[in-house]
Amino acid sequence: MTDLRELYLDLHRHPELSLQEFRTAGVLADALRPLGYEVTTEVGGTGVVGVLRNGDGPVVLLRADIDALPVEEKTGLEYASTARATNSDGENVPVAHACGHDMHATCLIGAAAELARTREEWSGTLLAVFQPAEELGCGARNMVEDGLFDRFGRPDVVLAQHVGPLPAGMIAHGSGPLMAASDAVEVTLFGRGGHGSAPETAVDPVLMAAHAVVRLQGIVSREVSPSERAVVTIGKVQAGTKANVIPETAELGISIRTFNEHTRDIVRNAVERIVRAEAAASGAPREPEFDWHGSTPVLVSDPDATATTVAAFTRHFGQERLIPGAVVNASEDVGVFGTAAGVPTVFWFFGGIDFAARQPGPVAMNHSPEFAPDIEPTLTTGVDALVVAARAWLA
Numbered sequence: 548m549t550d551l552r553e554l555y556l557d558l559h560r561h562p563e564l565s566l567q568e569f570r571t572a573g574v575l576a577d578a579l580r581p582l583g584y585e586v587t588t589e590v591g592g593t594g595v596v597g598v599l600r601n602g603d604g605p606v607v608l609l610r611a612d613i614d615a616l617p618v619e620e621k622t623g624l625e626y627a628s629t630a631r632a633t634n635s636d637g638e639n640v641p642v643a644h645a646c647g648h649d650m651h652a653t654c655l656i657g658a659a660a661e662l663a664r665t666r667e668e669w670s671g672t673l674l675a676v677f678q679p680a681e682e683l684g685c686g687a688r689n690m691v692e693d694g695l696f697d698r699f700g701r702p703d704v705v706l707a708q709h710v711g712p713l714p715a716g717m718i719a720h721g722s723g724p725l726m727a728a729s730d731a732v733e734v735t736l737f738g739r740g741g742h743g744s745a746p747e748t749a750v751d752p753v754l755m756a757a758h759a760v761v762r763l764q765g766i767v768s769r770e771v772s773p774s775e776r777a778v779v780t781i782g783k784v785q786a787g788t789k790a791n792v793i794p795e796t797a798e799l800g801i802s803i804r805t806f807n808e809h810t811r812d813i814v815r816n817a818v819e820r821i822v823r824a825e826a827a828a829s830g831a832p833r834e835p836e837f838d839w840h841g842s843t844p845v846l847v848s849d850p851d852a853t854a855t856t857v858a859a860f861t862r863h864f865g866q867e868r869l870i871p872g873a874v875v876n877a878s879e880d881v882g883v884f885g886t887a888a889g890v891p892t893v894f895w896f897f898g899g900i901d902f903a904a905r906q907p908g909p910v911a912m913n914h915s916p917e918f919a920p921d922i923e924p925t926l927t928t929g930v931d932a933l934v935v936a937a938r939a940w941l942a
Contacts, residue, residue, distance in 0.1 A: 549660070551653055551657045551930070552926070554574070554578060555649060556626045557574065558644065558653060559626055559627075559644050559919070560626055562628050563614065563642065564614065564615060564640075565614040565686070566635075566680050567614075568679045569593060571593075572613070573588070575652060575656065576588050579597040579656065579659060582599075584659065585597065586598075591678075591679065591690030592679055592686075592693075594676070594677060594678055594679050594686065594693075595677040596695070596698075597675035598672065598673070598675075598699055598700070599663055599673040600672050601671060601673070602671070603671070603942070604669070604672070605672075605703040605704070606672045606674060607672070607702060607940045608676055608884060608888075609658060609675050609676065610655075610705060610706070610884065611648070611675075611678065612648045612651055612678050612679075613652050613678065613681075614648060614680055615642050615644045615646075615648065615649075616643060616644070616645045617634055617642060618645040618914065618915075618916050619643065619916055620641070621916040621917050622917055624919055627919075628643040628644065630642040630643070645913065645918050646682070646913045647709070647913060648681065650710045650899065651929070652677060653929075655677065657929075657933075658675075658933035661930065669937075670941065671940075673937065676690070676695075676884070678881075681880055683841055684731075684878065684880050685880070687882075687884050691883060691884065691887045695884075696888055701890070702884075704891055705881065705885040705890060705892040706892075706893050706894075706937065706940075707879075707892070707893075707894050708895050708896065709895075709896050709897075710899040710925060711898065711912075711913060712911065712912055713870070713896060713899065714898045714901075715898045715901045715920070715924050716924045716925075717868055717870055718860055718898075718932055720848075720853065720870075720895045721848060721871065721873070721874065721895075722849075722853045722854070724806055724845050724874060725847065725848050725874060725894055726845070726846035726874070726875055726894075727776070727778070727805060728806065728811060728845045728878065729803065729841065729843040730811065730841070731803070731839070731840055732800075732801045732815075732837055732839045733783075733801075734835055734836070734838075736755050736796060736797045736825075737795065737832060737835065738750040738793070738794065738795055738829070738831060739795065739832055741793045742793070743793055750830050750832060751829070752786060752796055753786045753787060755825055755829040758828070759822050759825040759826075760781050760799065762821045762824075763801070766817045766818070770814075770817050775805075776805070776806050776874075777810050778802075779801065779803055780801070782802055783798065783799060784797070806845055806874075822835050843879065843883075844882055853893050856893045856895075856936050859936065860932065864935075872896055879894070881894060882894075895936075897932055898925065899925045900920065900921060901921040901923075901925075
């Protein structure tokens with residue numbers, strides 16, 4: 548059987564960007580095969596599916612995401628990533644598992660092993676789904692469009708979890724909408740280039756972009772009802788190559804988080820209206836271009852299915868290890884599986900920080916260069932949670 552700690556360290560040291568998870572997929576497939584699973588690779592690109600058929604009963608889908616982020620790890624750990632890769636724009640970037648997907652994948656291997664070892668205690672079919680490209684919001688959709696359910700069976704429930712900066716050993720659960728829908732847009736603003744000493748002969752897209760960035764901050768505070776949740780973040784501003792050259796274009800990368808279609812439409816329309824207005828006010832020679840991509844729906848943990856799963860957690864872990872989870876503005880695409888299959892999705896968080904073993908101070912969040920969960924008791928908790936949740940549904 549695979550040593551889970553060594554598997555985690557291996558995945559952590561060898562992170563791969565979204566849609567490039569070739570080595571990761573191979574390692575996970577190799578870990579699944581000796582357990583008796585029917586293993587298929589290259590599902591939806593680099594996804595891996597393991598199927599364990601164990602008599603009549605429900606079909607339960609356990610999902611883990613496997614991609615990493617273009618982040619330079621700064622944890623100081625002896626097993627920290629030093630990996631680099633070429634991203635979709637052709638840039639050489641650092642890569643790290645700054646969101647804990649290596650922990651998710653390791654936990655699913657551990658759960659798959661435990662369920663295979665104890666198959667006399669349950670009946671049904673287990674689908675172990677290792678999903679690529681969660682960070683791009685397209686991995687689940689890619690697997691569905693590649694015939695996931697036609698090829699491997701339609702599940703009765705989708706179960707998934709996420710590690711976070713909570714006390715290790717604890718499980719946070721919620722019911723209904725848990726995580727926001729996300730939309731991303733790349734905006735190109737067009738100006739007219741010129742010499743930095745003669746701005747009157749040019750149309751400056753940098754100034755255009757700067758005004759747009761400031762105005763975009765007013766969408767949530769002035770156009771979204773205070774009773775609704777929304778976030779607009781401009782995470783990328785790029786323009787120019789030299790201080791004394793006015794460039795011809797400027798680019799903005801904008802991220803949007805909302806919890807319903809009405810608010811989503813308000814924010815998306817406001818983004819385009821403001822950017823177009825700033826371009827017109829600046830005398831832009833061309834209309835701005837908008838490339839909308841990376842849409843992820845609201846993640847809803849089905850109330851009835853969540854109640855069934857949390858009851859199993861309570862019996863196994865005890866009430867003292869369960870805490871209510873807050874609704875968060877981050878996004879997850881695992882709900883695509885449940886929606887496409889027409890079945891409930893259940894999602895929970897588990898803690899990754901052993902506060903007693905750490906120095907006092909701020910705790911790094913997911914996506915931070917300093918984020919890395921403590922291996923134990925995080926790993927054991929994550930494995931147990933998946934096993935308990937699966938058994939709550941398997942006959």
